[in-house]
Amino acid sequence: MPFTSLKLKAESGANRIKSADDAYSFLMHMRLSNQNKPHWQAARQALNHAGVSDASEIHAWRTFRAAAAAEGWLLD
Structure with a gap:
């Protein structure tokens, strides 16, 4: 499964995106x-x-x- 988990800052409205389906829903x-x-x-x-x-x-x-990073929502 190529879509690896991403951690987002709380102000994004999500903590973690685990799959393409999660990303689409978000x-x-x-x-x-x-x-x-x-x-x-x-x-x-x-x-x-x-x-x-x-x-x-x-x-x-x-x-x-890249979109999450552009918003400043991506955790390092």
Whole structure:
């Protein structure tokens, strides 16, 4: 399973994202103003295709991680 666990800061609304399904659910429960930011739109598109192959899931993980980092929500 290529999508490895990510720890997020509390202000993000989540503590840990364990799978592509968790990431997608987190994204869909996010405020619309955040969902419309370009980095979250890219993450949503990548997550929509995460189940196609391992390479797609790795791409989704990287894209989601980059979006969380852009918001300052990623724990080191």
